[in-house]
Amino acid sequence: MAKVHRSPPFRAEHLGSLLRPKDFLQQRAAFENKSISQEELTKAEDEAISSVVKIQLDNKFHAITDGEYRRAVFWGTFFEELEGMTEIRQPSMDLFRPYVPDIAGFIEKGHKPGQSCLCTGKISHKGKSTLVGQFEYLKTLIPEEKWGEIKLTMIAPPWYHLRYKDGKAYPKDVYASDEEYFKDIAKAVSAELDILYEAGVRNVQFDDPNFAYFCSEKMLAGWVEDKTNSRTAEETLDSYIQCYNDSIAKHTDKMHFGLHICRGNFMGSRHFSEGGYDRIATKLFQNLNVATYLLEYDSPRAGGFEPLLHLPAHKNVILGVVTSKFPELEDKETMKERLYAAADVIAKGAGQTREQALDRMGVSPQCGFASHEEGNLLGWEDMKNKLALVRAIADDVWPGQA
Numbered sequence: 076m077a078k079v080h081r082s083p084p085f086r087a088e089h090l091g092s093l094l095r096p097k098d099f100l101q102q103r104a105a106f107e108n109k110s111i112s113q114e115e116l117t118k119a120e121d122e123a124i125s126s127v128v129k130i131q132l133d134n135k136f137h138a139i140t141d142g143e144y145r146r147a148v149f150w151g152t153f154f155e156e157l158e159g160m161t162e163i164r165q166p167s168m169d170l171f172r173p174y175v176p177d178i179a180g181f182i183e184k185g186h187k188p189g190q191s192c193l194c195t196g197k198i199s200h201k202g203k204s205t206l207v208g209q210f211e212y213l214k215t216l217i218p219e220e221k222w223g224e225i226k227l228t229m230i231a232p233p234w235y236h237l238r239y240k241d242g243k244a245y246p247k248d249v250y251a252s253d254e255e256y257f258k259d260i261a262k263a264v265s266a267e268l269d270i271l272y273e274a275g276v277r278n279v280q281f282d283d284p285n286f287a288y289f290c291s292e293k294m295l296a297g298w299v300e301d302k303t304n305s306r307t308a309e310e311t312l313d314s315y316i317q318c319y320n321d322s323i324a325k326h327t328d329k330m331h332f333g334l335h336i337c338r339g340n341f342m343g344s345r346h347f348s349e350g351g352y353d354r355i356a357t358k359l360f361q362n363l364n365v366a367t368y369l370l371e372y373d374s375p376r377a378g379g380f381e382p383l384l385h386l387p388a389h390k391n392v393i394l395g396v397v398t399s400k401f402p403e404l405e406d407k408e409t410m411k412e413r414l415y416a417a418a419d420v421i422a423k424g425a426g427q428t429r430e431q432a433l434d435r436m437g438v439s440p441q442c443g444f445a446s447h448e449e450g451n452l453l454g455w456e457d458m459k460n461k462l463a464l465v466r467a468i469a470d471d472v473w474p475g476q477a
Contacts (some may be wrong), residue, residue, distance in 0.1 A: 077389040080366040083224060083278045083331045084437055085137045085477045087469035088393045090335055090369060091228035091280060092149050092443025093130075093142035094450045094458050099123040103147075103448065120144050121212065128216045129457060134466045137477050138226035138278060139217060142445070145209055149446040150230035157263050159198035159249075165343045166191045170193055170243050171314050174297025176288050176338075178238055192235050193257045194245035198259040200266035207274045214275070223277040228335075231259065231283035232264045233315040239304045253306070261321035280333040280369065281394045282446075285315065287371070290354050290378075312358065317376075320364045333367040333393070337442040338376060351378015356357035356385045367391040372399040372413070380417045384424035388435075392421065395441030397465055402457035409469050414438060416443045438468050 095103075102119035105111045127142045143149055155162045166188055171178045181188060206227060213225050236244045236253075250256040272280070288294050289312050298308045308316075320358050323332055336352075336359075352359065352370070360368070360382075368386075371377045372394050386392055396413050397405050414436065415429065422432035444451055453461075469476070 077387075079389050079435055080112070080331050080391060082477055083138055083226070084211040084333060084367045084369075084393055084471040085224075086393050086437045087134075087136055087466045087477075088138055088369065088437050088439040089117075089136065089140075089462060089465065090337075090399070090440060090443040091140045091143055091226060091282070092445045093127050093140070093144075094444045094455055095144060095448055096123055096126070096413075096455065099144070100448065107285075121254070124212065125216060128213070130462065132217070132344065133305040134459075134462050136462070136466070137221070137224045138220075139212055139213060139224065140226050140228060141209055143228060143272070143443070148447050149228065149443060150234060152205050153230055153267065154192045154235055156201065156203070157198055158201055159194055159196040159259075160192050161195040162190060162192050164190050166193075170240065172240050172297070172301065173236050174294050174301070175238050176291055176294055177284070179297075190231050191238070192245075193239075194235075194249065194256065196246075196249055198256070198263055201264040202266070202270075204267055206267070207270055207276075210271065210274055210276055222275050223232075225276070226280055226333075227271065227276050228276045228280045228282055229264075231281050231285060231315075231319075232260050233285065233318045234283070237285045237288065237311070238313075241301075241305050248303060253311075257314060261318055264322035264327055267409070268323065268330070268365055272330060277462075278333075280335055281319070281365070282335045282443075286312075286334075286355060286359060287338045287352075290352060312355065320362075323364060326399060327364055327366075331367065332365040333369050334363065334365045335369040335442075336382070337371040337395075353378060356382035360385045360390065361387060361465035365390075367393060369393040369395060369439060371395045371441040372417075373400075377441075380420040383417060383420045386421055386424060388425040388427065391435045391437070393415075393437040393439045395439050397438070397440045397445045397461055397468075399440040399458075399461060400451050400453070401441050402453040404460055404464060405459075407464060407468055407471070410438070410464075411472055414468070414472055420452075433472065436445050438465055438472070440465060 106116040124141045124144050131139050154160045245256050396410050418429045418432040422429050
């Protein structure tokens with residue numbers, strides 16, 4: 076029987092990205108305009124991170140993050156720093172599958188992706204991590220015995236693939252197939268994890284809206300209509316799961332891996348897709364070798380709890396029942412009832428009692444508060460209230476537990 080990971084995950088979690096204070100955003104803008112130096116920006120980042128870490132500690136959160144304050148968007152710069160990957164500004168829309176939900180969302184609003192990242196040669200890790208510095212600064216803010224609890228968020232290994240039309244993600248004279256392409260990405264992610272492990276990272280959360288896109292009827296219909304696709308959506312999903320498993324294979328026995336899935340979290344609290352987890356639940360929960368799923372469950376667009384019937388008895392789920400998109404505060408008792416309802420489904424699927432199911436659960440906001448640095452449609456105090464509510468729900472359902 077595989078072991079159930081605990082501490083991490085924790086009963087009260089959040090998804091990593093937190094609202095940036097306005098004065099800090101002004102400093103970021105000044106840096107972009109070349110009005111202040113990198114040194115001055117780093118000082119502003121350090122001060123803002125120290126402030127937001129205090130909020131987390133005051134609310135007794137254990138999986139502390141830096142709010143992703145050193146990133147402009149949640150996926151950071153991992154791919155841009157790899158050998159064989161090239162950042163492109165103002166990419167041509169001809170590159171993209173127009174029915175993939177985030178691309179469709181851009182098109183609908185008359186926007187274009189401002190930047191993207193394309194494979195232009197053989198992919199490999201350069202030996203230097205872009206994430207380890209973020210972790211090292213967090214280590215200065217909390218006691219050494221808590222370093223293993225720090226949560227480092229990472230972009231999904233297959234991230235820069237789904238958005239591109241078949242054959243556009245990499246040159247055919249570099250990789251003959253998706254399998255070859257994903258094999259090198261997996262090696263690069265594994266090399267990154269080696270560096271992070273040596274630094275002391277033990278708690279990693281992958282952020283992946285793409286999995287939820289496979290639940291979207293609109294995307295799946297678009298996929299079928301697109302005759303340039305050489306693979307079915309199902310086959311593509313399988314290749315993504317394999318890429319994950321290959322990426323983390325060397326580290327699953329010594330690090331905790333969580334997977335956060337949402338339906339988009341863009342400026343102005345926008346989501347991109349809808350559809351329950353039903354279509355992907357069996358493969359997601361049973362074939363993917365992560366320990367914990369952090370799932371969006373704050374609105375009807377995420378569907379019901381029935382897919383949780385497929386959650387194996389050795390895996391955890393953190394239910395994102397509190398929205399991070401809008402300021403209205405949820406009713407604590409109603410949220411607790413939702414957790415108990417989910418526990419009953421999980422218990423039924425695994426042949427357990429409600430109490431045994433609850434032992435593999437936690438609560439969180441449904442997504443980050445600022446996946447993009449501009450943030451969602453709520454304020455600083457609203458975010459603090461939401462985090463306090465998550466903690467209060469956890470304290471009621473799991474009294475005395477982290």
